[in-house]
Amino acid sequence: MFKTLHGVSTHYCNVLTEVRIAAEAGYDALEFLHYKLLRYLDNGGSTAELKARVDQYGLKVACLNALIDIERYQGEEKTQMLAEAERLTKIAAELDCPTIQILAQHGIDHLPQDQIMDIMTENISQIADIGLEHGVRYQIEVIAHTKFNTLPQALEVIKRIGKPNVGLVIDFWHLWATGTSTPADVAALDPKLIFGVHFCDGRRPKEGEAWEETVLRAYMPGEGDIDVQAWTDAVKSTGFDGCWSAELFSPRCWEMDHKELAQQVIENMAKYTD
Template sequence: MKLSLHGVSVWYSNAVTQLRIAHETGFSGLEILPEHLYRYLDNGGSYAAYRDLMAKYSIEITCINALKRIGRHQPEARAELLREAEKICQAAVELRCPVVQIMALTELDHLPDSERDAILLDNISAIADIGAPLGIKFQIEVVAFTAFNSLQHALDLIKQSGKDNLGVVVDFWHLHAGGATTPAEVARMDKDLIYGVHFCDGRAAKPGEAWDEWVQRNYAPGEGEIDISAWVEAVKATGYDGVWSPELLSPRNWEQDLWDISRHCYEDMNKYIQ
């Protein structure tokens, strides 16, 4: 099992500082956000220098999170999506990172189910083909507030694709808040299709409330409505022994000391997993 600091948990920091924070608070990995990585590169950083820092702090990049809006399908938009996929895959190669996260947002929600699925299948297959020669895998995150929000839906598309470098991330908040997946379904999964776990708390949107992750996820572990222990035990029941990452998407917590945030993430996750 590898514990990997999630870049969202220390949102107000940079890619370099995140390596040091992860190292000094007990983590051996970092799930990095492309916006943090690209900002570093756009302002004088280099992949070589970043690899040196990774070695200095003994931190692996376990995932780049994320390639978003994978449902883009109009010709120009789809071409842009595939260019972004190539760019993020090249970043993964440079950082010796094995996994890139991909996710649809609401760009397809207005379409009939069959049309939406056809587009998603076509796009994730094309993305998988970009990463395959490079040894890159892709973890699909289903998003609670979209029409593509169930674990089984993602697994069905993976099976239909026939690609062996597609899997899922088990994100406690998205699966709980989406309401279409139970811990029991996770417990029955093939562990080889789990590429990562996002450990987090929160709640679903209330009736009449707009979806806003900065509101519904603004909870430290144990403060929200998720039965964290049930989700943890479900993952463990599969035999999964890969990367676990605490995703603390919490504006309230983000205003604390970055090292304290990371330390609490590490301690909270260990309390539930161990």
């Protein structure tokens, strides 16, 4: 197991500061948010400089989060999506980062389920081909409030594609919030399909309440409705020993000193994982 600082936990922090904070708080690796990373690069930073900083602190880059809206499947939108995939994949390779997270949002929710599955299969397969050229893999995150939101859907797409660089991230909240997956389902997985874990907590929306993640996920693990220990134990029972990324989606906590926040997050995760 290696413990990773998720960039959403330190939401207002830039990537260079996150590297230092991660080292000082005792993390092993970083999961950079794509918009922070691209902002750094678009404003004069370089992957070589960032990698040197990561190496200086004895860390590694575990994941880039994320290539989003991968459901774009027509015309210029799809061309743009694949261009974004190409750029992020090259950046990941330059950072010696093995994994990019990929996720769909609401762009195809109106379509029949069979068509949704066909689109996701085709798009992810094409993304995977880009990664095969650069030695990069992709972890599918199913988003609870979309129509591509279950573990069986992700597993079916992985089976259809049949490429070694496509797997899963086990995000406790997204899988739990749909009400369709349990720790037992996770425990039954082949650990080779698990590329990462998002260690997190939260609750489901109340009747009539919107799916607003900054509200529903604004809980330190142990404060929400998820049995965090059961999900943790399920992942560990598979034999998975890779990236555990501490993901805290809390506007209140984002206003803390980010070094202190990162320390609290890793100490909290250790209570469940160690």
